Every structure is written in structure tokens, then in C-alpha cells.
Amino acid sequence: MADRTKERGPDSSRRAILKGGFALGGAALTGLAASRTAIAQTSDPKITELQDWNRYLGVGVDAAPYGMPSQFEKDVVRRNVPWLTADATSSVNFTPLHELDGIITPNGLCFERHHGGVAEIPPQDHRLMVHGMVDEPLVFIMEDMKRFPRENRVYFLECAANSGMEWRGAQLNGCQYTHGMVHCVMYTGTPLRNVLNAAGVKTAGKWLLAEGADASAMTRSIPMEKALDDCLVAWKMNGEALRPEQGYPLRLVVPGWEGNMWIKWLRRLEVGDAPWEQREETSKYTDLLANGVARKFTWAMDVKSVITNPSPQAPITHGKGRTVLTGLAWSGNGTISRVDVSLDGGRNWVEARIDGPSFDKAAHRFYYDFDWDGSELLLQSRAVDSEGFVQPTKNDLRAARGENSIYHNNGIQTWLLKSDGGLENVEVS
């Protein structure tokens, strides 16, 4: 290791590992040998020579009133698939899950799904109307909404169509595309029940219609029991105002249920005694089974997980040795109680470590640290939720529901890890 100048990034890392040897058992398990490079043996100019950032002053505190990521992170962005839809105003983009860690999704990277583009609503001009089977119809301005008692809760939001293209086999090469229609943020708002109670829901009022103020006037029917349970009317995400693409200035939060019901730009709540059978809950967001019957009102997002690293967009570049495998797990039924990982396509399973907060109906972060010997592996994760539901295989799902649906695919994802460190989206029988 005479010349460290050749050793940057992946290459240096690979050589360091080969040197480290990784035969240290318990020591290796702590990551001990993962990275040692004795200074005595190095003439790394990054250590021995002054760099520009040591020499010259950087920009000051007046440079970025609202800060942005580093120029070196410019490829960490939401991405859409142009061929997927006819028009970008009724389309989707995807969260770069393979670039993230922890359980919080930064607001700038939360996936978008619009049916009529992003409504830009001046908050002083926004209204929320509550009417129908209520004692007194009401209209709220934003300032009034902020006078209700507030709560802060962390929830995942998943589009019902997330992983939808995988029903008929491995299609897209990267977890951003196969699983990126999910995000998880902390919301601030008031329980929906406070708003409904202000109007006074009549005894016969068993259903709620929520309508958006965007050009698509998105509408969904929600059973009153759910509306009075854990739903929020929210105006903040991760501490700041909702982003326009997430429903600024007001959105409905329907914890654990498909994202389409989390009405953005919320302008109307109507109480009734039956569901409205709206377009978005009949012709769309229903699950067509093999026998031609469509499952309707399949609201809850089932227990699901995915390995985000390594994955096709995030190959292993450090070569053999200590490798951190990580991913996300979530369930619309509650918390995640366990995540298992398989390196051989589901034959053998080992329990992963869940780290960080465990919130009801929120994303959970899991890790499995292992020593990769450079051989081909079939990576899978399988989550179990607090209700005891176990994430199924894709083939189990297909056997039960056929392949006609594009919604509610929570099947186990398989990545083929090749000996060169690259990965592919594959199916296992």
C-alpha cells in the first residue's frame, strides 16, 4: 500500500477489505476490520496535503435563506417514468428510497401522485366546507383551522399502486421504481373528529366524502368509524407547511390506508349515510380478480418491506467483506414487530435489527450486517406486523388474486446480487 493516491472510493475500499481479511469473527461483526488503513503505511494526499476547503473561506450564513442539498447529491431526486402515463399532470414520480436512511422522508423527496397537476392555492383564499348530514354546515378559513387543538404524528403514505407493475413479473430495475410510491413524515394538524364535531354529525351519518380543490376534484368515501378514529386534517409536514404537491394548504391524513384517500388541497367534507361510489373507488382503486370480480374498498395497505441497499440502483462497490444491508418495512395495521432477511431467495431466514422509533402505521428501518464472500445471492426481506400479518410472496398473492390488478401488491421483493456487486430485480419460483 505504498501509493494511496490511487486509492479513492471503491477501489481503495476493496483493497482495504482484502487487507483486513474479515476472518476476525466477533471483531468483524463490530465492523472493526472493515476499514483499517494504517496511517503509518499511507501517504494519502487527502491527509498530508491542504485541500481547498481547508485553505479558503466558504459561503456565509446569508447565502441560502432556505437551504438545499450539496451539489454532490444532485442525482438524489424524485424520478418519473414518462412512458408510464400519457401526461405528467396525471402521473406519478418516485421517492429515491435507495438514497435515504432512517424513517423520515425529506419533504423535497416525497413521491408525487397527481390527477390534475399541482394546485397552487393562496392560503388566504382556501376554504374547507363541512356539510351534509350535520347539525350545522360550516365553512373554515385556514386561520380558523389553526385554532383547533393540534397533534403531531408520524405516518407512512403509500399509493395503492406501489409495486403495481410487478404483478406480472419483475419489471423495473430499482427500488425507487418498484417501491418508491411511499413516504413517511411527521404531520401537524387536528384530529378530523374535531372538525366533524364542530358541525355535529347526525346519527344517520355513517360515511364521509372528502373532496380536493385541485382540477381533478379528487373524491373518496370514508367510513365514519375511520374518520372519527385516527384521521387528521393536516397543514404541516416535517415541521413546515405542507408542500404544494402534498396538498398545501390542507390535506386529509388517513393513517395506514391507500394514499389516494389522503385527499390533498382538502376543500369539502360531506357527511352521508352511504358511500358515494365515486370514479376513484369504482373504475379506479379497485382490485380486479382473476374471476372478473373486483374487490372494492380495499383501504388498508398490507404489511410490506423492501431492501433499499444494496439494490439495483445502489450496487455494492466496496467488494467482499462487511456489508450493511438495510431497508424499510411498514403496515397499515399498526407497527412492525419483526423483519427477517434471506440471502438465498427465501430458503433460510435471519432476523434483521429494527432501529429507530417504532410508530403506529409508520415506516420502520431495518438493518442486517453481514460479511459478503462475493458469491451470488438472492436478497429478500419479509415483514411481520403487530397484528401478526406476514408479508406474502408474490406468487402467493398471484395465486389468490390473479394478475389483473395493479393495486395492493405487498409481495416479497427479490434482488439478485451478482459477484461483481451489481443487482437485478428478479423473480424466484
Place this chain on the structure above:
Amino acid sequence: MADRTKERGPDSSRRAILKGGFALGGAALTGLAASRTAIAQTSDPKITELQDWNRYLGVGVDAAPYGMPSQFEKDVVRRNVPWLTADATSSVNFTPLHELDGIITPNGLCFERHHGGVAEIPPQDHRLMVHGMVDEPLVFIMEDMKRFPRENRVYFLECAANSGMEWRGAQLNGCQYTHGMVHCVMYTGTPLRNVLNAAGVKTAGKWLLAEGADASAMTRSIPMEKALDDCLVAWKMNGEALRPEQGYPLRLVVPGWEGNMWIKWLRRLEVGDAPWEQREETSKYTDLLANGVARKFTWAMDVKSVITNPSPQAPITHGKGRTVLTGLAWSGNGTISRVDVSLDGGRNWVEARIDGPSFDKAAHRFYYDFDWDGSELLLQSRAVDSEGFVQPTKNDLRAARGENSIYHNNGIQTWLLKSDGGLENVEVS
């Protein structure tokens, strides 16, 4: 209420409250009457007429690969005080606490404190050196750091000088300026002990020197006991890569201790048997007492709180009636066990409601909903932490430490709420 067209924002809200009457006791406490405006009585064009955002498609999913806040939130930014320092490259800006809610600070709004401007470091060129009293000196590249076991934790970071200008009396008119040198995010990284154990700390190694790679080469001495306890070496905040101004690609996280020790652009860790008495822990970041003695190594940030709304930058615009008072509390000693609020300058106290997650050494959000009668009030908050420490008054602090220091002012903040809804930063004897 014939013409709702006049009723936008504050005015409509005020009239709605007067109508609501707020004499409903328990009902008012639920916010029930806060906002009622009977639809039957309104011809609000925002309800009865189509708006542009109902009529026209918005931008599509390809418009913002990395999203930004709404154009209507353009004033929600970090702000600096030009006269405060000679140069913006060795200065500070402030988190807009009065515009935020919950406990997570969005990355783009986390306050900045630089001593040599923002270092822009290509991650592939960054190195972390561990040397001194260790078994084997080591150099890590970023890729190697990411092979250590990872943890995710939420912590507040407060500059020791936060509220420093208040030692000699009320100076700045707004919590962004009096208390805005604090933020709270979720970090992803590896416990510092993993990195130190990889090099092997010798028995005599009782202190750690951490050094930054920026032009100021910021250095601080940290006792080994803390270094091996809960410190992290972090590369992500709120799920994404650290922001440049927060130390990209690598920073030290020293939970509960003054922000100056959270070395950004972390490039060097040296193990020794005594503190280094660096400039930033002797001539700066020490607390000069009235008797001329300087308190040194005052690391922990004491229990503190502030009312963020209403506050001088966020006056009450809705007039009398139901008002949501909210704020933040934090302590370097652990969690916040209780927050009390006073409306009369500290004579009488009522317990506030703490909402949202309660993490060790993290920000806590509190609320107190009350009916404002329009009279002048002196608003204060007082936090108690899990170690039993109670936030002191500013006068108690001055009696104990004089007024020479600019650091560690955790005194109770008072806002004067005037009958017109405006607020001022005031002192109470």
C-alpha cells in the same frame, strides 16, 4: 354576515369568534365554536365560484425533481443579523421557530453557525483520521464509514450562544432571533465508540480531540466517557445526506451538549490524556462570571423552553377567543417531563400539554389552548426535565452568573401580548 366577500383572513375570523361567543365552556375547549360560519348565511365566492386551481391543470410530476416550499411560504426562511458579526463567513443565522410546528426541523431551515464559511467537500475526497493514544492509527473513506453498524436518533442541537444577547435585557424582537439557534433532526450514523474501538483506545486515553476540515479547522476537546456514551458520527439528517452547512459529508453528534462541539466536516479524531485547551474552549465558549472567573467546559445545554406562537413575529390576528399557544422545550439532561405556562408574567402557572414523541435530548412540542379576552398578558413558559431541573428566570441566572457571559442563557422568556394582538420581548422583575 351578508357579504362574506369582505371576510378574508383575520377579519372574517375575528367576526366569526365574536359570533361564536366563546361562553360555551367545555364546548369551547374542544374548539367547537372557534370557527363556525353557517353556510346558509354565507355567499363566500371561494365556495360558490370556481377558482383557477379548480379550473386549470397544475404542473406535473416532472416539474420539481427536488421539491421546494410553496411560493406563498417564501418568507419562511433562516435570517441573519448583519450587524451582529463582522463577516457572514464567521456568523450565524436563525431558525424561524415561529413558523414551525412539531419537533422536526426541516433541513432547509436548520440554523447555521460557521467559523470559516461552508466547506464544500467532494465525498470521495473526504477522509477521517483516528490517531493519538490508539493501538493502530486509521484513516477512513466515506464508503468505509457506511460499513459500520448504523443507528437513527433524534436530537436537538443548540448553540451555546442561543439567547446570548438577552443577558443584559430584552434585545431582539422575535423568537427566531432570541431562541432560533436550535434545531432538531433525526440523524443516521454510527456510534462514535465503534470508530474509536476500531483503532483501539489505549487505557491512558481519557480525552478526544475532534477537528473539522473547514477553513477554521474547528477543534474541541471531549471527555472519553461522553465519546463512548451516546455520541454519533453521522452522515444523514432527516433521511438524506447532511446539508453542506451542517457538515457534509460527516459530522460529530454530541447529544445534549453545546453545538460548537458537534464538529462539522469531521476529519480528525485524536485520543489523548488531557484536554487540548483549544481557542474555542478557552477564549471562546467559556462563561465569564461577575467576579472575573470564567467557567470552562460548560458542555451540557440546560433545560429550556420558549413560546413560539404567539410571539413578536407571529401576532394574534384573529382577535379574541380561542387561541392556540405553542412552543418548544428541550434539555441536554434527558427528556422534558413537564412544561408550565403563565399568562401573568409568572404569578400563576398552568400545565401545558406535551404532544408528539418524547426522545432523549430532543425537542418537545407543547400546547396550551385558551380563550383570550383581549386583555394584555405576559406570556411565559417554564420547562422541567427528567432529571428534575427547572428552567430558571433570567434574573435568577443574572444573580448567579452576572451579565458578562454570552453563553448558556436558558432563562424564562417573556412576551407581552398587547390588546391589538401584537407582542413584544419584555423583562419582568
